[in-house]
Amino acid sequence: MPTGRTVLTSLATGIVCIIGGAARADDLTALPLDQLLTVEIVTASKFPQKVSEAPSSVSVVTADDIKAFGYRTLADILRGMRGVYVSYDRNYSYVGTRGAGRPGDYNSRLLVLIDGQRLNDSLFGQGSVGTEFPIDVELIERVEYVPGPGSAVYGSNAFFGVINIITRKAQTFDGTSIGAEAASYHERKASLITGKRFANGGQGMLSISDSRTAGIDRYFPEYDDAASNHGLATGLDADRYKRLFVKYAFEDLTLTAFLGDRKKGVPTASFGQQFNDPRSATQDRYLGASAVFQHAVSTTLELYASLNFQGYRYIGDYAYSPDAADLNRDVGDSDVVTGDVRFLDRRFSKQKLIYGIEVADATRRRQQNFNVGASESILDTDNPTHGYAVYLQDEIELGNKLIVNVGLRHDYGKEIGNTNSPRLGLIYRLTPDITTKLLYGTAFRAANALENYYVTDAGHSKAGPGLKPERIKTYEFVAEYFPRQDFRSSASVFAYRMDNLISLATDPNDELLYYKNVNKASAHGVELEAEFLGMDGSRLKGSASFQFTKDGATGARLTNSPTQIAKLNYSRPLMRRSARIGLEGQFTGKRNTVVGGRVGGFSVLNLTLSNAKLTPNLELGASLYNVLNKAYSDPPGDEHFDNSIPPRELQSIRQNGRVFRVNLTYRF
Amino acid sequence: MSRPLFLHASLRRVVRHAPAAGALLALLSASASAQTVATPEYALKAAFIYNFARFTNWGDRPDKSLTLCVLGRDPFGSALDTIDNKEVGPLHIVVKRLREADKAFSSCQIVFIADSEMDNFLLQPEQVRLANGVMTIADKEGAARQGVIVELTTENQRVGFAFNQQSAGRARIEVSSKLLRLARKVY
Numbered sequence: 065m066p067t068g069r070t071v072l073t074s075l076a077t078g079i080v081c082i083i084g085g086a087a088r089a090d091d092l093t094a095l096p097l098d099q100l101l102t103v104e105i106v107t108a109s110k111f112p113q114k115v116s117e118a119p120s121s122v123s124v125v126t127a128d129d130i131k132a133f134g135y136r137t138l139a140d141i142l143r144g145m146r147g148v149y150v151s152y153d154r155n156y157s158y159v160g161t162r163g164a165g166r167p168g169d170y171n172s173r174l175l176v177l178i179d180g181q182r183l184n185d186s187l188f189g190q191g192s193v194g195t196e197f198p199i200d201v202e203l204i205e206r207v208e209y210v211p212g213p214g215s216a217v218y219g220s221n222a223f224f225g226v227i228n229i230i231t232r233k234a235q236t237f238d239g240t241s242i243g244a245e246a247a248s249y250h251e252r253k254a255s256l257i258t259g260k261r262f263a264n265g266g267q268g269m270l271s272i273s274d275s276r277t278a279g280i281d282r283y284f285p286e287y288d289d290a291a292s293n294h295g296l297a298t299g300l301d302a303d304r305y306k307r308l309f310v311k312y313a314f315e316d317l318t319l320t321a322f323l324g325d326r327k328k329g330v331p332t333a334s335f336g337q338q339f340n341d342p343r344s345a346t347q348d349r350y351l352g353a354s355a356v357f358q359h360a361v362s363t364t365l366e367l368y369a370s371l372n373f374q375g376y377r378y379i380g381d382y383a384y385s386p387d388a389a390d391l392n393r394d395v396g397d398s399d400v401v402t403g404d405v406r407f408l409d410r411r412f413s414k415q416k417l418i419y420g421i422e423v424a425d426a427t428r429r430r431q432q433n434f435n436v437g438a439s440e441s442i443l444d445t446d447n448p449t450h451g452y453a454v455y456l457q458d459e460i461e462l463g464n465k466l467i468v469n470v471g472l473r474h475d476y477g478k479e480i481g482n483t484n485s486p487r488l489g490l491i492y493r494l495t496p497d498i499t500t501k502l503l504y505g506t507a508f509r510a511a512n513a514l515e516n517y518y519v520t521d522a523g524h525s526k527a528g529p530g531l532k533p534e535r536i537k538t539y540e541f542v543a544e545y546f547p548r549q550d551f552r553s554s555a556s557v558f559a560y561r562m563d564n565l566i567s568l569a570t571d572p573n574d575e576l577l578y579y580k581n582v583n584k585a586s587a588h589g590v591e592l593e594a595e596f597l598g599m600d601g602s603r604l605k606g607s608a609s610f611q612f613t614k615d616g617a618t619g620a621r622l623t624n625s626p627t628q629i630a631k632l633n634y635s636r637p638l639m640r641r642s643a644r645i646g647l648e649g650q651f652t653g654k655r656n657t658v659v660g661g662r663v664g665g666f667s668v669l670n671l672t673l674s675n676a677k678l679t680p681n682l683e684l685g686a687s688l689y690n691v692l693n694k695a696y697s698d699p700p701g702d703e704h705f706d707n708s709i710p711p712r713e714l715q716s717i718r719q720n721g722r723v724f725r726v727n728l729t730y731r732f
Numbered sequence: 733m734s735r736p737l738f739l740h741a742s743l744r745r746v747v748r749h750a751p752a753a754g755a756l757l758a759l760l761s762a763s764a765s766a767q768t769v770a771t772p773e774y775a776l777k778a779a780f781i782y783n784f785a786r787f788t789n790w791g792d793r794p795d796k797s798l799t800l801c802v803l804g805r806d807p808f809g810s811a812l813d814t815i816d817n818k819e820v821g822p823l824h825i826v827v828k829r830l831r832e833a834d835k836a837f838s839s840c841q842i843v844f845i846a847d848s849e850m851d852n853f854l855l856q857p858e859q860v861r862l863a864n865g866v867m868t869i870a871d872k873e874g875a876a877r878q879g880v881i882v883e884l885t886t887e888n889q890r891v892g893f894a895f896n897q898q899s900a901g902r903a904r905i906e907v908s909s910k911l912l913r914l915a916r917k918v919y
Binding site: 091092093095097098100101102103104105106107108110496546547548549550599600601637 | 770771772773774775776778779780782783787804805806807809810811814815818831846847848886889890891892910911914
């Protein structure tokens with residue numbers, strides 16, 4: 065056991081070691097040219113190009129960032145982005161952006177794309193970002209997040225934003241690597257990635273991984289009494305997932321398939337369960353397969369064609385009473401086949417046209433509910449649907465300072481009928497260093513199968529009137545100042561107006577629950593960001609955002625809507641070597657909860673060492689998350705209550721304290 | 733509880749957490765000292781550019797200056813300051829940073845085309861791209877193949893360069909054979 069003094073000394077020595085060794089005075093110009101060719105460099109960081117002309121304010125997290133800050137899930141990656149906050153209810157992770165994030169909505173107002181293919185299923189429209197997201201972060205090349213409506217290009221669910229996960233090219237995997245990871249809360253993960261170049265010039269890769277976290281016994285003060293194990297949920301925070309990913313690229317064709325299967329214990333007694341029942345669990349399984357063909361038809365015409373299958377299965381086990389015979393199971397199945405043909409057309413000078421057609425056939429949208437072991441079913445409904453969409457986008461350069469970006473998508477769906485989503489962007493280069501953008505966007509979210517068809521007597525629910533899609537209209541002004549290759553900054557002001565939001569309501573006549581287009585809401589705010597690249601390979605990025613939201617009916621601030629969010633990310637090579645150290649700070653302001661309370665604001669500090677080569681083949685990474693062991697909570701949705709009479713509602717959901725993680729990768 | 737007591741408690745907490753952080757930092761420094769020191773990319777690239785200037789025949793320049801211009805967003809930071817005013821035979825280097833292509837190609841002898849200007853550069857007519865007596869340098873991948881005279885390339889954490897002899901010929905840039913010998917690729 066080290067004493068306080070030796071510990072402080074070793075801490076200080078470490079810091080001095082890291083800060084020292086930065087400058088080297090010898091004059092490189094004195095070296096002859098043939099020697100310069102042998103000098104080892106630390107590569108300077110670079111900003112991704114061409115972001116300035118996009119009709120949006122994109123945030124990008126690259127594979128380097130993922131490593132440098134020790135991100136382990138898509139949720140971690142999003143937490144590092146400007147203006148984004150993620151709540152975790154110890155089962156699913158809910159993304160909030162620009163002050164809007166509804167706990168319990170399964171991110172159905174956020175479109176998640178894997179290499180341009182939709183992950184949101186056709187039942188709940190769920191945009192998975194936690195451990196249920198089926199792709200390992202090691203396979204990600206970059207994540208692009210576009211806040212604001214994206215329906216003009218992508219259709220339904222692109223309501224608050226679009227997250228596109230671009231996986232690494234098959235060509236970047238050569239040879240085999242084995243990874244092993246261990247972390248606090250008894251987490252263990254093993255993974256294998258292998259890549260191979262075939263004789264025909266094709267390139268393939270395969271990745272498998274298995275992770276299990278036993279978790280710890282979580283304490284819920286709301287459930288603290290002698291009959292409820294004093295509020296301790298024993299062994300119910302376990303999280304286990306298995307994943308498989310394969311990719312094969314040959315000339316213009318890329319084939320991708322993935323499988324992700326996660327099982328998570330539910331410690332919160334959600335939806336009125338018996339607290340601390342070991343049977344409470346959910347399972348999320350994804351199966352995706354896609355073929356993408358990209359071909360230059362001529363020098364001015366590019367074709368993109370894809371065929372995609374996406375299967376999603378959800379199984380939820382709900383223990384409403386301690387009775388062994390009384391375990392309720394919820395099963396959802398979604399199978400969707402999507403075809404997309406798109407052209408990028410530059411035949412007209414100073415214009416970039418994108419047009420395409422998309423056809424989607426949800427062949428299965430089945431929801432079942434039954435008691436395990438019982439023969440009769442409580443719910444069994446299958447509501448296949450189909451739809452198509454046509455879209456057009458034109459980027460027109462007027463003079464050499466103004467770009468006009470117009471887009472329109474027309475969606476037809478069996479349930480939603482016809483919907484148009486227009487957008488308009490004006491991009492003006494004020495000076496070579498300052499670009500300004502004025503953006504108008506619209507989006508919709510079609511009511512999902514749960515809202516439309518999940519009707520049971522036991523759940524005291526009934527079918528509501530025909531649900532219209534939720535709508536959003538937004539205005540945004542962006543200014544980007546990019547004076548030097550190593551510095552850029554941006555400011556954005558936005559105003560959102562949401563209408564027809566779908567909520568659960570109770571009919572006063574029969575006391576039954578049903579979904580209804582009721583709510584209106586609005587949000588406005590400011591986002592500021594600056595990023596600096598140091599000559600020594602260091603990167604510094606900071607952002608602050610302020611957002612104000614209003615519920616149209618009550619005039620009050622929306623729930624789960626912090627007024628302030630701030631992020632700070634700093635990383636640098638360790639004494640000019642491949643190893644890197646990353647420090648991340650995140651602040652989220654206080655938030656109101658749906659149950660009428662409030663969770664406090666909090667700051668979290670994470671520290672990561674990455675890319676440390678122990679031998680030429682063996683690489684070490686280590687992270688300390690929540691370094692200061694800050695105790696903080698996320699606001700729960702309204703489904704976290706137990707089976708007591710009256711039900712006890714969770715006021716807040718406690719998050720992890722300090723977590724240590726170490727991972728080793730061996731390549732051969 | 734009084735404030736000093738509270739302070740004391742939080743200090744104790746820091747000390748309690750320090751072993752893990754200390755161990756991590758010790759691990760860092762251990763892994764770091766096992767490896768050799770590397771040089772910042774653009775400090776090295778500045779030295780390369782200085783050498784390109786030395787291995788080129790600039791003829792007789794009455795003003796005795798050799799103007800090196802960075803066109804677009806400067807990726808060098810302060811790295812070019814190390815070669816500003818440095819002597820190349822009878823000439824001395826003058827570093828300038830410019831945003832307009834026509835000005836760069838009419839007033840500079842060496843033009844480094846930053847990433848931000850590459851697309852624009854390639855759209856220029858040949859008499860601008862290969863202006864008489866102007867050595868163009870870029871570090872965007874494929875630059876030499878696309879007609880830039882010298883491309884700084886990075887491979888396996890080492891900097892090298894590719895040379896486009898055809899472009900050099902048209903721009904009447906005469907370099908020593910040693911430079912050509914050390915190029916990773918000659919077009």
